[in-house]
Amino acid sequence: AQSVTQLDSQVPVFEEAPVELRCNYSSSVSVYLFWYVQYPNQGLQLLLKYLSGSTLVKGINGFEAEFNKSQTSFHLRKPSVHISDTAEYFCAVRNRDTGRRALTFGSGTRLQVQP
């Protein structure tokens, strides 16, 4: 079984400030890790993913995340946010091995960028 914990339900931040959205996971097997963004009344869009290799992953819109196996974390960061980054962000995991390939999502973090 897998679970994802996003510790912050809401993160208010001023425009051009850095931001970190935290994600921790628990799994008895190896996992792939994902971050999705959901803008109001829209579907989920993939920001970035970690499958293997370098633990620092760069995604779209200037976001990056670092996989830390020892801390079972996959925190999302952006050095300078824009108003347009205001959205809901979901961390998700998926079983790396064959079998269940569905995503398990965290509860989401609402990023509110203020001018």
Added chain:
Amino acid sequence: AAGVIQSPRHLIKEKRETATLKCYPIPRHDTVYWYQQGPGQDPQFLISFYEKMQSDKGSIPDRFSAQQFSDYHSELNMSSLELGDSALYFCASRGGGTRRFDEQFFGPGTRLTVL
């Protein structure tokens, strides 16, 4: 580029009625996933299909059924609707040339409101 298409985008039903949601995956994608996202909640996996066969089952109620057809589109059938079924229903597809990147592409969702 073609994306995942879901229809209808919005649906209003009354309690105890039935509803059918449709999902058209990206061309050459052979795998479809259904997720349910309740108000203010994270998406929950319902069911998935690979090559027209059910490949995995999540928290799908017995009142719901789904199938994938020969053209790979999928339908989620919901009967005896309850107020708690009001949610955003996402379909995601996977496969084709992007299979190795292990990415699920999400549709815009169908917002079901049960009155």
